Amino acid sequence: MKKTSSLLFILLLSIAMGHSAFSGDNNGDSRMSEPERMSEKTLHQVQKLIKNGEKIENNSGLLITYPYDGAVFPPEIAAPVITWNDTNTASKHWLIMVEFSGEHAPIYAFADKHYWEPDKPTWEIIKANSVRGSAKIIVYGFDNKHACNITAKNSIRISTSKDPVDASIFYRQVQLPFKVGKKNFKKIKWRLGDISSYEKPAVVMKNLSVCASCHLFSKDGALISMEMNYNNDSGAHFITKVKEKIELSEANFISWNDFPKPELLPKTRGLFAKMSPTGKYIVSTVHEISYAALTNDFAFCQLFFPTYGVLAWYSVDKKAFHLLPGADDYDFVQTDPSWSWDEKHIVFARANTKNEYHKDISNIQTHTEDADIHALNQRFPIQFDLYRIPFNQGNGGTPEPLRGASHNGMSNYFPRFSPDGKWIVFTRSKTGIMLQPDSELFIIPAAGGDPRRMKCNRKLFNSWHSFSPNGNWMLFSSKTNTPFTEIFLTHIDKNGVDSPPICLSRFSDNRYAANVPEFVNIGPEAIKKIRIVGRR
Amino acid sequence: MKKTFLFFITALIILAGCTAYRAAKLDKKFGPVQTVDRRVDFLAPGEISFYDDVQPILERRCDVCHGCYDAPCQLKLTCFEGIERGGTKKLVYDTSRLKRVKPTRLFIDADSVEKWRRMEFHPVLNERDQTPQANLENSVVNMMLELKKEHPQPTTELLPAAFDISLDRKQECTTAEDFNEYKKKYPLWGMPYALPGLTDKEHKTIVDWLIQGAVVTVRPKMSDQAKQVIDPWEEFFNGSSLKQQLVSRYIYEHLFIAHIHFDSFPDREFYRLVRSETPPGEPVVEINTDRPYDDPGIEKFYYRFRKIETTIVVKNHTVYRMNRQKMDRYRQLFLQNDYEVNKLPSYDPETASNPFKTFADLPAGSRYRFLLDDAQFFYMGFIKGPVCRGQVALNVINDHFFVSFFDPKKDTISNDTTFLANVSDFLDLPAERESNIKIMSIWWDYYRKQKKYLDAKGQYLAKLDPDKRGNDITHIWNGDGYNDNALLTVFRHFDSASVVKGFVGEIPKTGWVIDFPLFERIHYLLVAGFNVYGNVGHQLETRLYMDFLRMEGENNFLSFLPNDKRKEIRAEWYKGARAEFKSHLQNPFRGLKWDTQIVYTTDDPKKEFFEKIHKYVGPAANANDYLNRCPEKNCVDENSSPLEQRADLALRKMTRIRGPEIQVVPDVTFIHVVTGDKDNDLAYTVIRNKALSNNSIMFSEERRRIVDDDTLTLVKGYVGSYPNAFCRVHIEQIEDVVEDFLKIKDQLSYYNFARKYAIRRTDPSFWTESDWHYEKFLKDEPVEAGLFDMYRFNRIALKSDSQFKW
Structure with missing residues (x-):
């Protein structure tokens, strides 16, 4: 059985190589080859390569770019594409070996390009054998002119968690560069995806003629809420039950502009509104003024932050708006609230107002700046601190700065509680709130404490994170690979320790940025279509 | 081009036709326009009296804008003759006027309604058949009041954007004939404009008076x-x-x-x-x-x-x-005095515009003493006279500076009648060539004359003081120990200004020391020689020549400072390449060759000099400005009441904010401190002083602003004729109010402060507050007080209906 298994698990993907020594085993396609069907010659070549490879160390000429070393995969996830860079010009072909810490025999594959995607059965084998111990993925570069001559080598380790994600992901796809206007809003797509699927997530909403952005689902997945400029009301926000076909009409919308505003202020957007986990309340920035600039920087084409604002909450049952005491100080800008899962606390970002950035408060304009994000950050700095208040049935309380996420010479924002209530993950950057190249994720105890930089951070832009309902996983956005923002997933254990992330490549698109992703406690089929009926 | 012209002509014809048609309609209904004699010897019991009933309402509600030269449409409602005269579209202040115009001074330039009509003034009272109906339907006064009643001003927080309250806003000056069109176009623009309307009682009084025929009894x-x-x-x-x-x-x-x-x-x-x-x-x-x-x-x-x-x-x-x-x-x-006048001088402009020629026979020392005796009055003439309206006219001076004078006993030039007569040609003033537009050549002429005068003065002083010892503190006039005109402070409030006795406020950027020739020339330039009806050339020449005089006053001031510091100090006053060049060209260090006999012990001689002056002038220096220059933490005016002391101590802190943070603070804010005892409520003024890199250039003031150096001055009582804001605070909250004030840093934080404490244009209590300030002023200064002008009263913010858009 053992031998059989070993043999059975030796897989070889033979890639067409024309004049190669392996041409006899290739049919010109990438395909899986059963070991039994591997020719003696091929088998010999593999063994020779492995043997030669053992003699050399990992070298930087070949770098496995994905998965990241130490990455942890969820058990239900579909196969990733393993990618590498090989700067050694002699490397023409690559042998991929997946080695397990258990008794299972390695898996081999050949490639003549810089990637390899295991097929579903292979990936399932890899996952199943990387739960107890990590699997090692080794990539050998070799030169086919001198058979079995290893030109480069590198390896990483991955593992598979026992903890499933058990949730879908709802997110938005926006064309870059970000442009405004009805025509461009219509190109925005909203998708609901399942990480186990080998298909692209389904589009559930598109062709909107108005802007829509921040959204949230209730903890049980029964309700969805979203900012959507229904009837061109920038403060419009819908809340409705989740079902296969969601039809939005006036009855589903509230408007933050129904909350009286001081006359000087522009109409509100209901900025960064967040429905409470039970769906009873929504808390949002109101009376806000925002600085917004569109830049010539493709990846970071906007700089946006509120310069002024307070928090207000809406009672869904009573259909009434109220200021949130403790987050209603007009000497500051208070924004970006986040609920604890038991609805007892709200953490929000607070900064000194920056209204001097506006030439005319009564006529706020989005600026078009011929400058990159770094130059703009120099000109328009702002640093937020995280504060925590009790919600206290809407009575609020005294705001307390959150230790580890305040007054640290950095901008701290986008707090999100872990579902077990133990942790808060937030974004930190030198300045700003959106979009910041140096933004990174940090974790602190929910009551404040020493911050820990998360391992999942990538080199460029890490933000907009969301915990899976079971609390084992957290997704976030990053531009580390491409200006077209991608969604990443990291495992978080009960001690708040995270893993190097995995990238949800099927959620990506080379023309669209995938942004504002949220975990949803529903299956991927639960929503098939969201559309607006009546006026829009 | 031709098409446009034709269109323009056609439009004009149609417009004129419409007006003529409407006039004809009124002629048919109410008879033709005629001369109306409104004077009566007495009023029957129960009849409305203009002086007793109407004028007090006009005074408090209308004259706050419709007074003086800058009354909208020249409609002066400050007296019956002004109402009877009516309005005109012609402007008094017109910076684009190429030719001087005939003056239109009430009581002076015409003495009958017919003459005013010939001077293009239109009636605001009915001048057709004198029936009650016609008296209302033909009266612009009534129509404006009715319009306000029909469309009352919203009591919302912010004044609707439809109201233009800028200083140079377009004036409509509608007539009775065109009123319907005005009404359609500007339904909210009834009178009082952009302020709350009259009460029903006030409205009825005026309407009844109009119905009565708008008659007036003959003045006693x-x-x-x-x-x-x-x-x-x-x-x-x-x-x-x-x-x-x-x-x-x-x-x-x-x-x-x-x-x-x-x-x-x-x-x-x-x-x-x-x-x-x-x-x-x-x-x-x-x-x-x-x-x-x-x-x-x-x-x-x-x-x-x-x-x-x-x-x-x-x-x-x-x-x-x-x-x-x-x-x-x-x-x-x-x-x-022992002097003789054998011949009277002529009135030819060349002589008459130069007081050093005209009055050469009068002892110079007496003339100087005459000016010094009431120095604040004369300085006020520069400030409150007709010359002083608008930003360009006023940016010749800094926003805040101290003025002192040469002692007539010590300053030989100010006493030397012969010397002044001899150099009188150099002291010519541009007013002699009124309404000229050859500005540059005139400027050059007077620049050279000024230079010659300063050279002559230098030579004169050199003879007097061969050791070149320079001035000491006794060269400053100490008010003879009693005259509180000895020290003055000038505040410029962007487009208006004030002068107060004493040194008020923090140590300013500049100071002037004035001698007789300078004092006299300023008067003849800005007051006697300034014709508000003159052309643009006259206005510009006046502004340009004032540059010379300002620099002369500043250089006099520098002559008291250490020789080696003067250049550095003056460089601070004239920053910027153009200013430096201009300063070099126009204002070399003439007359500054001598050192000073004052011994300085600190690194800040300017401050030290002001302090020395203050000490030297002693009793005549007016009270210590403990609100702005208190060296101790809690110094107070011990003669004031405990409530006043509390208010002083709290409000004093307001001046802590400065620089960019006070850009939104109005130029002049009146604060009413409610004490609970109506008779003892307190009034203060907060003045914003805006720093400029220099005063050398007439235009582009915004580019010369150094906002970091802006300051606030707190004054007890009233400074400024044109309040931009009212604040009303209770003494029990005064510390909190100041805390809130100190949070001001931008338009929004000011708005947050103002919506709590300011009296807005739309506030139903606006008139109550306005009346309180006027009455308080009258109570505190029964002779010097006057009605404040509300024409420049700010809106606390402009209403926004915008919404965020990417």
Whole structure:
């Protein structure tokens, strides 16, 4: 059985190589080859390569770019594409070996390009054998002119968690560069995806003629809420039950502009509104003024932050708006609230107002700046601190700065509680709130404490994170690979320790940025279509 | 081009046709326009009296804008004659005027309604059939009030954007014939404009008066008691000797804009000194020359006192007190001196515009003493006279500076009649060439003359002081130990200004020290020689020449500072490449060769000098400014009440914010501190001082602003004629109010402060507050007080209906 298994698990993907020594085993396609069907010659070549490879160390000429070393995969996830860079010009072909810490025999594959995607059965084998111990993925570069001559080598380790994600992901796809206007809003797509699927997530909403952005689902997945400029009301926000076909009409919308505003202020957007986990309340920035600039920087084409604002909450049952005491100080800008899962606390970002950035408060304009994000950050700095208040049935309380996420010479924002209530993950950057190249994720105890930089951070832009309902996983956005923002997933254990992330490549698109992703406690089929009926 | 012209002509014809059609309709309905005699000898019981019933309403609700030269549409509602005259679209202040225009001074340039109509003034009262219906339907006054009643001003927080409240807003000046069009176009623009409407009672009073035919009783003649006081004065001024005639001319040319108050008269009774065709004892027939030194046109004229019949508005209220002591002083200065006048000077412009030629026979020292005695009054003339309106006219000076004077006993030049007569050609002023547009050549002429004067002065001083020891502190006039005119502070509030006695506020950027030739020239440039009806050239020449005079005053100031520091200090005043170049060209360090005899012990000689002056002037220096320059933490005016001390200590902290943070603070804010005891409520003024890199350039002021150096000054009582904001705070909250004030840093934080404490234009209590300030001012300064002008009252913010858009 053992031998059989070993043999059975030796897989070889033979890639067409024309004049190669392996041409006899290739049919010109990438395909899986059963070991039994591997020719003696091929088998010999593999063994020779492995043997030669053992003699050399990992070298930087070949770098496995994905998965990241130490990455942890969820058990239900579909196969990733393993990618590498090989700067050694002699490397023409690559042998991929997946080695397990258990008794299972390695898996081999050949490639003549810089990637390899295991097929579903292979990936399932890899996952199943990387739960107890990590699997090692080794990539050998070799030169086919001198058979079995290893030109480069590198390896990483991955593992598979026992903890499933058990949730879908709802997110938005926006064309870059970000442009405004009805025509461009219509190109925005909203998708609901399942990480186990080998298909692209389904589009559930598109062709909107108005802007829509921040959204949230209730903890049980029964309700969805979203900012959507229904009837061109920038403060419009819908809340409705989740079902296969969601039809939005006036009855589903509230408007933050129904909350009286001081006359000087522009109409509100209901900025960064967040429905409470039970769906009873929504808390949002109101009376806000925002600085917004569109830049010539493709990846970071906007700089946006509120310069002024307070928090207000809406009672869904009573259909009434109220200021949130403790987050209603007009000497500051208070924004970006986040609920604890038991609805007892709200953490929000607070900064000194920056209204001097506006030439005319009564006529706020989005600026078009011929400058990159770094130059703009120099000109328009702002640093937020995280504060925590009790919600206290809407009575609020005294705001307390959150230790580890305040007054640290950095901008701290986008707090999100872990579902077990133990942790808060937030974004930190030198300045700003959106979009910041140096933004990174940090974790602190929910009551404040020493911050820990998360391992999942990538080199460029890490933000907009969301915990899976079971609390084992957290997704976030990053531009580390491409200006077209991608969604990443990291495992978080009960001690708040995270893993190097995995990238949800099927959620990506080379023309669209995938942004504002949220975990949803529903299956991927639960929503098939969201559309607006009546006026829009 | 041709098409546009045709379109324009067609539009004009249609417009004129419409007006003519509407006029014809009114003619048919109410008869033709005719002369209406509104004077009556008495009123029947129950009839509305203009003076007792109507004028008090107009004063408080209308005159706050419709007074003085800058009354919208020249509609002066400050007296019956102004209402009767009506309005016109012609502007008094017109910076684009290429030719000077005929003056339109009420009471002076026309003496009948027919004459005003010929001067393009239109009626605001009914001048057709005098029926009650016509009296209302043909009266712009009624229509404006009705419009306000039909469309009351919203009491919302912010004034609707439909109201233009900028200083140079377009003036509509509608007539009764065109009123329907105005009404359609501007439904919210009833009167009072952009302020709350009248109460029903006030409205009814005015409407009833209009229905009644807008009649007015004849003014009572001057009382015997008043006559007894005025007669000797008229006798004095009309003395026949050549000396007396010259002295009278000199005094008249300095007092022609004065609101003269005789000590024994009621507080609110004021007179003007005028030239009249008629002798004392007869009604005054004022000679209407453009300027006081213009040829009166008749051989014999008389100096007379003419009662001011208009509401007193503080913006042009320059009080000059006359009493027995003053006459004695005149005699002492001008008539007891041993000098002779053998020939009277002519009125030709070249001579008349130059006081050093015209009055060369009068002792210079006496003339200087005459000016110093009432220095604040004369300085106020520069500030409140007709010259002073608008930003360009005023940015020749800094927002805040101290003024002191050379001691007439020590300053030889100010006493040397001969020297001044000898250099009088160099002291010519551009007013001699009025309404010229060859600005650059004129500027060059006067630049050279000024230079020659300063050179001559330098040579003169060199002879006097061969050791070049320079000035010491005793060269500063100490007010002779009692005269509180010795030190003055000037505040410029963007497009208006104020002058107060004493050194008020923090140590300013600059200071002036003034001698007689400088003082006299400023008066003749800005007051006597300035014709508000002159053309743009005249206005620009005045502004440009004032540059020379400012620099002369500043250089005098520098002459008291250490020689080695002067350049550095002046460089601070004239930053910027153009200013430096201009300063180098126009203002080399002439007259600054001498050192100073003052010994300085600190690194800040400017501050030290101001302190030395203050100490030296002593009792005449006015009170210590403990609100702005208190060296200790808690110093207070111990003579004030505990409540006042509490308010002082709290409000003093307001001046802590400065620089960019105060850009949104209005130029002049009046604060009403409610104490719970109505009679003891307190008033303060907060003034914003805006720093400039230099004053060398007339335009682009925004580019010369150094906002980091902006400061606030707190003054007890009132400074400024044009409040931009009112704040009302309770003494029990005063510390909290100040805490809130200190949070101001931008438009929004100011808005947050203002919506809590400011009285907005839309506030239903606006008039109550406005009345309180006026009454408080009258109570505190019964003679000097006047009605504040609300034309420049700010909105606390502009309403926004925008919404965020990417």
